[in-house]
Amino acid sequence: MLEENIRKVTPYVPGEQPQCKVIKLNTNENPYPPAPGVKEALRNLDTDRLRLYPDPEMKTLISALAEFYGVKKEQVFAGVGSDDVLSMCFLTFFNSGKPILFPDITYSFYKVWADLYRIPYECQPLDENLRIRKEDYEKENGGIIFPNPNAPTSIYEDLSFVEDILKKNRDVIVIVDEAYIDFAGPSAVRLIDTYDNLIVTQTFSKSRSMAGMRIGFAIGNERLIRWLNDVKYSFNSYTLSYPSIVCGTGAVKDRAYFEETTERIIRTRTWVQKELKELGFIFPESSTNFIFAKHPDYSGTDLFEALRNENIYVRHWNDPAIKEYLRISVGTDEEMETFLNVLRAVMKKR
Amino acid sequence: MLEENIRKVTPYVPGEQPQCKVIKLNTNENPYPPAPGVKEALRNLDTDRLRLYPDPEMKTLISALAEFYGVKKEQVFAGVGSDDVLSMCFLTFFNSGKPILFPDITYSFYKVWADLYRIPYECQPLDENLRIRKEDYEKENGGIIFPNPNAPTSIYEDLSFVEDILKKNRDVIVIVDEAYIDFAGPSAVRLIDTYDNLIVTQTFSKSRSMAGMRIGFAIGNERLIRWLNDVKYSFNSYTLSYPSIVCGTGAVKDRAYFEETTERIIRTRTWVQKELKELGFIFPESSTNFIFAKHPDYSGTDLFEALRNENIYVRHWNDPAIKEYLRISVGTDEEMETFLNVLRAVMKKR
Numbered sequence: 001m002l003e004e005n006i007r008k009v010t011p012y013v014p015g016e017q018p019q020c021k022v023i024k025l026n027t028n029e030n031p032y033p034p035a036p037g038v039k040e041a042l043r044n045l046d047t048d049r050l051r052l053y054p055d056p057e058m059k060t061l062i063s064a065l066a067e068f069y070g071v072k073k074e075q076v077f078a079g080v081g082s083d084d085v086l087s088m089c090f091l092t093f094f095n096s097g098k099p100i101l102f103p104d105i106t107y108s109f110y111k112v113w114a115d116l117y118r119i120p121y122e123c124q125p126l127d128e129n130l131r132i133r134k135e136d137y138e139k140e141n142g143g144i145i146f147p148n149p150n151a152p153t154s155i156y157e158d159l160s161f162v163e164d165i166l167k168k169n170r171d172v173i174v175i176v177d178e179a180y181i182d183f184a185g186p187s188a189v190r191l192i193d194t195y196d197n198l199i200v201t202q203t204f205s206k207s208r209s210m211a212g213m214r215i216g217f218a219i220g221n222e223r224l225i226r227w228l229n230d231v232k233y234s235f236n237s238y239t240l241s242y243p244s245i246v247c248g249t250g251a252v253k254d255r256a257y258f259e260e261t262t263e264r265i266i267r268t269r270t271w272v273q274k275e276l277k278e279l280g281f282i283f284p285e286s287s288t289n290f291i292f293a294k295h296p297d298y299s300g301t302d303l304f305e306a307l308r309n310e311n312i313y314v315r316h317w318n319d320p321a322i323k324e325y326l327r328i329s330v331g332t333d334e335e336m337e338t339f340l341n342v343l344r345a346v347m348k349k350r
Numbered sequence: 351m352l353e354e355n356i357r358k359v360t361p362y363v364p365g366e367q368p369q370c371k372v373i374k375l376n377t378n379e380n381p382y383p384p385a386p387g388v389k390e391a392l393r394n395l396d397t398d399r400l401r402l403y404p405d406p407e408m409k410t411l412i413s414a415l416a417e418f419y420g421v422k423k424e425q426v427f428a429g430v431g432s433d434d435v436l437s438m439c440f441l442t443f444f445n446s447g448k449p450i451l452f453p454d455i456t457y458s459f460y461k462v463w464a465d466l467y468r469i470p471y472e473c474q475p476l477d478e479n480l481r482i483r484k485e486d487y488e489k490e491n492g493g494i495i496f497p498n499p500n501a502p503t504s505i506y507e508d509l510s511f512v513e514d515i516l517k518k519n520r521d522v523i524v525i526v527d528e529a530y531i532d533f534a535g536p537s538a539v540r541l542i543d544t545y546d547n548l549i550v551t552q553t554f555s556k557s558r559s560m561a562g563m564r565i566g567f568a569i570g571n572e573r574l575i576r577w578l579n580d581v582k583y584s585f586n587s588y589t590l591s592y593p594s595i596v597c598g599t600g601a602v603k604d605r606a607y608f609e610e611t612t613e614r615i616i617r618t619r620t621w622v623q624k625e626l627k628e629l630g631f632i633f634p635e636s637s638t639n640f641i642f643a644k645h646p647d648y649s650g651t652d653l654f655e656a657l658r659n660e661n662i663y664v665r666h667w668n669d670p671a672i673k674e675y676l677r678i679s680v681g682t683d684e685e686m687e688t689f690l691n692v693l694r695a696v697m698k699k700r
Contacts, residue, residue, distance in 0.1 A: 002521060002547055005446035005492065006577050009584040024402075033398035042593075047392055048383035050562040050597075052374075053555070080430060083586050091466075096355040112585055116441075118468075142355065171351040197352055205403070212400040212592035227356050234359040235462055236433050242562035243392075243593045247400075 023338055025329040026313040028180075028290050030209035032264070032332075034247070035257040038210070041250030045243060054242040056233070061245045064252040065217055069189050074222040077229060078248075080239050082179055082203040082216030086145075087113050089199055089218065092231040093173035094119045098142030103132050105321060107151055107177065130284055130292075131155055138168045147177040149184045149287040152315070152327045156184035156287030159191065166195045173224070175199045182207035182262050183269070184287035189219050196221045199228075206289055207262050208251050215240065215248045265289050269330045275340050279347065290315075290329045298350060300324040306346040312339055373688055375679040376663040378530075378640050380559035382614070382682075384597070385607040388560070391600030395593060404592040406583070411595045414602040415567055419539050424572040427579060428598075430589050432529055432553040432566030436495075437463050439549055439568065442581040443523035444469045448492035453482050455671060457501055457527065480634055480642075481505055488518045497527040499534045499637040502665070502677045506534035506637030509541065516545045523574070525549045532557035532612050533619070534637035539569050546571045549578075556639055557612050558601050565590065565598045615639050619680045625690050629697065640665075640679045648700060650674040656696040662689055 058078050066073040079085040090113040094100050097120070102110045104123035114121040124136035130153040137144055144165065149156040166174050174197055176188045181202060188200045199220040205211035218228065232239070240248070251258075269286055276283065276293055283293035294300060300323050304316035307326075315327040330336065408428050416423045429435040440463040444450050447470070452460045454473035464471040474486035480503040487494055494515065499506040516524055524547055526538045531552060538550045549570040555561035568578065582589070590598070601608075619636055626633065626643055633643035644650060650673050654666035657676075665677035680686065 002523065005443065005522070007442050007445050007581050009580050027403055029403065030401045032401065034400050038400065039397040042392065042395060042397055045392060047389040050384050050388065051380045051382065051559040053377060053379065053561040054564070080591075081586075081588060083588075087586070092357050093355065095357050109585075116585060172355070173352065209401040211403040211588075214404070214588060214591045230359050231357050235459075235466060236431075236437070238431060238433075238561075238564060241430075241564045241591060241594055243597075244591055247593075 020311060022311040022313055023331065023335050024313050025331055025335070025339060026315045026327075027211075028206060028288070028329045029211050030206060030261065030265070030289065031330075031335060032209055032261040034209040035251045035254035037250035037254040037257075038247045041246045042243065045246055050242055052242075053238050054240060054245055056237045058240055058245050060249040061215075061240070061252070064249045065219075068252050068255065069219060071189065071192065071219055072222065075192060075219055075225055077218040077220075077225050077232070078240060079216050079218075079232070080244075081205065081214040082177070082201050083109060084214075084239065085201050085216040085218050086175070086177065087116075088228060088232055089173075089175055089201065090114065090119060091117055092228050093175070093199070093224075094143045096142035096172070098140060100143040100145065101137055101139070101141045102145045103150060105130070105150075105153065107147055110145055126153070132157060134161055134164050137165045141169070141172060143172045143174070144169055145175040145177060147179060148188070149180045151180065151288065152290070152292050152322070152325070153284055154180075154286040154288040154290060154292045155284045159186055159188060162188050163191065163195075166191065166198055170197055173197055173199060175201060177201050179203045179206060180288035182258075183266060183289050192220050196223065199224055204248060204251065208258060209261065210247070210251060213244050213247055215244055265330050268333055268336055271333075272328075272330060272336050272340070279344065290327050292325055292327050294324040294326070298347065300326055302350065303343075303346065306350075307342060310342045310346065312342055370661060372661040372663055373681065373685050374663050375681055375685070375689060376665045376677075377561075378556060378638070378677075378679045379561050380556060380611065380615070380639065381680075381685060382559055382611040384559040385601045385604035387600035387604040387607075388597045391597045392593065395596055400592055402592075403588050404590060404595055406587045408590055408595050410599040411565075411590070411602070414599045415569075418602050418605065419569060421539065421542065421569055422572065425542060425569055425575055427568040427570075427575050427582070428590060429566050429568075429582070430594075431555060431564040432527070432551050433459060434564075434589065435551050435566040435568050436525070436527065437466075438578060438582055439523075439525055439551065440464065440469060441467055442578050443525070443549070443574075444493045446492035446522070448490060450493040450495065451487055451489070451491045452495045453500060455480070455500075455503065457497055460495055476503070482507060484511055484514050487515050491519070491522060493522045493524070494519055495525040495527060497529060498538070499530045501530065501638065502640070502642050502672070502675070503634055504530075504636040504638040504640060504642045505634045509536055509538060512538050513541065513545075516541065516548055520547055523547050523549060525551060527551050529553045529556060530638035532608075533616060533639050542570050546573065549574055554598060554601065558608060559611065560597070560601060563594050563597055565594055615680050618683055618686055621683075622678075622680060622686050622690070629694065640677050642675055642677050644674040644676070648697065650676055652700065653693075653696065656699075657692060660692045660696065662692050
């Protein structure tokens with residue numbers, strides 16, 4: 001009887017927790033530690049202050065982000081990872097009753113939040129090169145969301161592409177999910193004063209090496225950010241912990257470290273792509289900290305399992321559309337050297 | 351046009367942020383710092399580990415809680431403050447379409463989550479002594495939630511009262527929100543093996559002095575906790591940050607400090623209640639870290655404002671049912687001494 005009223009979901013199987021030493025290239029984490037300012041912020045943190053609720057306005061973090069991105073404080077919103085920020089955006093902006101649009105191959109949580117908040121949606125197919133077709137986003141809709149670069153395809157579309165979608169959709173909110181933008185090209189943040197229907201979201205989990213801290217943020221014009229805050233405060237006043245606010249602030253203030261580690265990952269990516277190409281892999285040019293690659297002569301499942309047997313973890317999906325692909329996070333040069341050596345050995349064996 | 355599809359909420363006005371030194375007795379924070387183990391955990395925290403996602407299963411924290419409460423690990427669920435835990439419980443357990451029941455004077459977020467997830471609800475009035483009437487919870491319903499002790503009334507009902515409600519509602523989930531239980535009597539946690547429809551929630555924000563860390567948890571039988579985890583994982587795999595998991599674990603392991611500070615607050619409460627009674631205040635015997643008091647000769651609004659003018663912040667609502675009451679958090683002896691002196695002076699003036 002009790003069972004009848006329980007929300008039905010597909011039970012999650014927690015990711016494998018390998019007991020031995022592995023090379024972990026399966027969740028797009030940054031191989032470099034957070035900025036030195038984060039360690040300092042944590043060491044200096046006033047533990048006694050933890051007895052108090054955190055600042056619900058997260059003023060130090062919001063100010064640091066506003067300064068970093070050259071926008072106003074009133075144009076920045078923050079949450080517990082970009083998952084929390086995106087979920088709050090769905091709740092705030094997608095209430096028309098018309099279907100929202102997003103790509104069919106994309107971040108898997110868009111469907112989950114749409115279902116959760118009972119927002120109708122229509123998935124738009126990628127083209128034969130795994131690219132988003134902007135014409136698909138010209139039909140009537142209740143809002144649009146797409147990642148740029150898209151995941152797991154790793155493909156970045158330039159700002160004129162983003163602007164075309166924004167221009168055709170002035171009456172609905174367009175969310176550009178820029179989780180991987182720092183490994184790509186210019187951010188749509190520069191368009192927020194031109195398009196009052198644009199929300200850009202980003203995360204501290206990738207380029208800022210702070211997946212463990214759970215910080216994400218959104219930038220948009222003041223009116224959109226105010227609406228987002230109104231909804232957030234009405235449901236949950238205190239989201240980010242005091243240490244997250246303090247350490248997030250410390251991370252943003254260190255621009256040089258951020259730029260240096262990002263550059264390093266891009267250099268490693270260039271080299272790994274060259275090596276993979278020589279091995280016969282096919283992949284879109286990556287604009288992210290991962291490479292989305294398949295091989296004409298090897299099955300994705302086989303390669304995934306063979307690598308795992310050698311303690312190298314990459315990501316693989318059973319979805320028929322992408323089951324031949326591996327998503328390989330870009331680690332350090334040493335990690336990628338090992339990865340490539342093992343990959344070569346594995347390929348020789350089959 | 352854009353405005354049409356935005357979720358309509360009552361905009362929140364952030365709490366006053368006084369610039370000068372004040373005595374803050376308005377949010378039921380603990381006046382004592384977190385356990386020494388928290389400081390140690392934070393000092394020893396491996397900052398480099400922040401680059402990785404936190405353990406989605408929060409194993410160290412869950413194990414520490416299970417040990418502390420003498421339950422199995424599979425009977426414990428954790429989230430970002432009890433707000434996150436309660437919201438997840440609403441989503442998981444209240445899906446029958448029938449109205450859920452909760453008191454009319456209680457934690458204000460129950461209505462908010464019910465509205466958010468479109469769960470019908472019926473508020474049940476308190477009796478003339480501000481107590482929950484258990485007969486009101488015998489009608490057909492889709493689930494029940496009440497705080498014990500209730501807030502802001504501060505009244506604790508004993509476990510036979512809780513059991514009576516559980517027995518009459520074997521086919522729906524009953525959530526007992528024990529945010530303040532450590533300042534009261536026995537917890538309903540001891541009933542989870544007897545009643546498979548019981549979920550007990552608690553928080554680190556009050557008795558554990560960690561409001562700034564955002565940790566809450568639920569305890570119930572294994573099947574309920576599994577359902578809760580299934581829903582949580584389907585929406586958001588990573589909720590608690592790495593520092594929250596580490597520091598939460600450090601806090602739970604120090605039972606002596608927890609018991610000592612809780613005892614100290616209870617002693618201060620006893621003394622303050624005696625003083626307030628001598629001043630003519632009327633209040634239910636408090637089982638929490640706050641006192642919910644009114645005075646027959648002074649208006650709640652007047653007292654609230656007079657105290658604020660003297661830099662003493664207590665909580666006051668404009669709800670007609672409770673507008674004569676002040677909710678006064680129990681601070682240190684020194685803070686309460688000052689509070690009482692100012693209160694006496696304010697009362698003389700009128």
